[in-house]
Amino acid sequence: MTRRMLVTGGAGFIGANFVHYWLAKHPQDSVVVLDALTYAGNELNLAMVSKKPEFKFVRGDICDTALVERLLREEAINTVVHFAAESHVDRSISGPDAFIETNIIGTYSLLKASKKVWIDEPKAAGQEVLAHRFHHVSTDEVYGSLGPEDPAFTESTAYAPNSPYSASKAASDHLVRAYHHTYGLEVTTSNCSNNYGPFHFPEKLIPLIITNILHDQPLPVYGDGKQIRDWLYVEDHARGIELVLEKGQIGENYNIGGHNEWANIDIVKLLCELTNKAFNERPELTQKFPQATLAQQGKAEELIQFVCDRPGHDRRYAIDASKTTSELGYKPAETFASGIFKTLNWYLDNEEWWAPLRAG
Template identity: 55%
Template sequence: MTLLVTGGAGFIGSNFVLDWLAQHDEAVVNLDKLTYAGNPENLATLQGDGRHVFVRGDIGDYGLVLDLLKQYQIRAVVNFAAESHVDRSIHGPEDFIQTNVLGSFRLLEAIRAYWGGLDEAGKSGFRLLHVSTDEVYGSLEKIDPPFAETNQYQPNSPYSASKAASDHLVRAYHHTYGLPVLTTNCSNNYGPYHFPEKLIPLCIQNALAGKPLPIYGDGQQIRDWLYVKDHCSAIRRVLAAGKVGEVYNVGGWNEKANLDVVNVLCAILDELQARADGKSYAEQITYVTDRPGHDRRYAIDAGKLERELGWKPAESFETGIRKTVEWYLANQDWVQNVMSGEYQSWLDKNYAERQA
C-alpha cells in the first residue's frame, strides 16, 4: 500500500511526509514541481530510505500522474500542491490559476481515470484528501463566530479564489463521478521548514539580521495559528476515518493579531539570542503600507473534527511558537540556502514599494 503526496517538498507537505514515515511503514511517492517554495533539503533525512520515492513533476501533467498511480498502485492521494502566498497572487495571479485551478483539474482527471479502473474493493478503499485553506471563506468581523464548514465561500484574493475553485472541483468530482474525496480547510500554519516569505519566519530572519520587522497596516489583522505538526496529525486522522465527501476545518484555537505574534517572537528571541546592544528585537518593528484587500480576521471552528473524529491540537500557541523559534535558530544553514537571489528579488519587489 502506497500514498501519493503531491507538493511533498513544500512546507506543510514535507512535514507531513516526514511525520508519516516516522509513524508508518507505508511507502510514499512524493510528487513535487520544485518551484521556489519546494525544497529537497526539507527531505534530507529520508535519503536512502526505500519507503520514500521522490518524483519531480507537475500535478498538471496528466500522463505522469496517471502513470505514478498505476505503477505504485496508489491507495490514497494527499494533495498539498498549490501556490499559496497571497502577496505573490496579487503581483502575479496567473501562476495561481495554472496550478490551483488547472493543475487541480488535471490531477482530478488522472485520479478519476485510475480509480475507474480499480476493482470494487479498490474503489471503496481509495481516497483523495484535498488540503485547502480557511481563506476561501473570506473575512470575519471581530464579533462574528469562527468559520464553520457550512460557511459560504467568499474569497477575497486571487490566491483564495483559486483555492475556492479547486475545492469546488473536488466537491463536483465526488457528486458527479462518485470519486471518494475528503477536504480539509486549515488556518495559518507555522513551524519548521516554513519558507521565509511568510510572517513568522520572515520576522525571525529579519530580527536576527538587524533588519526592520514589517507589519502591514496597524498589525491588528487576526489569524488562527496552527502548528504544522498538529495540522499533519489532523490530516492523518481525516485520511484514516473521515467520512467520504465531507469537509473538515482544522484550526489551532489560537486567534492572535499579527502584531501580537511578532511581539511574542521578539520576546523569545530576546531570551534565546539577545541583541548585542541589549535592546529588544521589538524595536525593529516597522509599520508599512497594508496589503490590498487584506482580510481582517480569520478564525476556525474545528469542533466538527473533534466531535466526529476525536482530533484536537497538541500544541498551544506558546509551546508551538517556542519550538518554531528554536528550530530556526538551530537550522540557520537551511535558511541561508533557501534565501536565494529569487527570494531576495521577491522581498525587494514586495516591500520596497511599501513606505514605512
C-alpha cells in the same frame, strides 16, 4: 488499509512536515512525493526521509496528467494527499497566473488522472473499483473575512474568497466536491488555519520576522498590524489530516484549527521578546548571529516598521474545528507557547537551511 500514498507538493513546508509525520507513524506504508520544486519547494526538506526504502521522490508538475496517471499505476497508489499549491497572497496579487494554473488546473489534472485510473479503467475491464482516497488540503481563506465579533468559520460557512489565492483554492475545493458527487471519486477536504513550524519558507510572517531579527533588518507589519489569524503548529495539521484519512466520511469537509487567534502585531512583538530572551540565555547566539545587535541588547522590537497595507487584506480568520473534534477526536498536541518555542529554536539552530533561501 495499507496505504500507497502520493503526496503532491511534498517538498513544501506543510507537505514535507506531513511526509515526516506519516512515515514515522505509519512505517508500513509507502510514500511517493511529486513536487515541481518551484521557489518554495526544497528537496532538502525531505533529507531526513530520503534514504527510507518506503519513500520515493519524483520531480514533476501536477499539471502533467500523463505523469500523474503513470505514477498512480506504476506505484499502485491508493491515496492522494494533495498539498501542491501556490499559497502566498502577496504573490497572487502581483502575479495571479501561476495560482490559476497550479491551484485550479493542477487540481483538475489530479482529479482527472485519479478518476481514470481508479474508476474508469477498472470499470472498463469489468473489475471492481477498489477503495481509494483523494484528500484535498485547503485553507480557511476560502471563507473570506470575519468581523471582530463574528463566530468562527464552520464547514457550512459560505465561501467568499477575497484574493486571487483564496479564489483559486475555492475553485479547487469545488472541483473536488464535484468529482465526488458526479463521478463517485472518494474524496475528503480539509480547510486549515495558518500553519507555523520547521521548514516554513522565509517569506511568510513568522520565519520572516525571526530571520529579519537575526539580520537587524526591519520587521514589516501591514497597516495597523491588527489583522487576526488562527495559528496551528504544522505537525498538528498533519495529525488532523491523519484523522480525516482514517476516520473521515467520504465527501465531507473538515476544518482543522488551533482555536488560537493572534493579531499580527502581537505575534511580531512576541517573537521579538522570545528572540531577546534566547540571546540572553544562549551566549553562543551572539557569535553565531553577530548582525543581530538589537536582539543582543534585548531591543529587537525597535526593528518593527509599519508599512502600507496590501490590497483587499482580510481582517480576521478563525476556524471552528468542533466537527473535526467531535467526529474524529481531533485535538492539537502543541500549545502555542510550546509550538512557537520549538519553531524559534529550529530557526536558530538551522541557519544552513534558511540562509540560502533568503539570499535567493
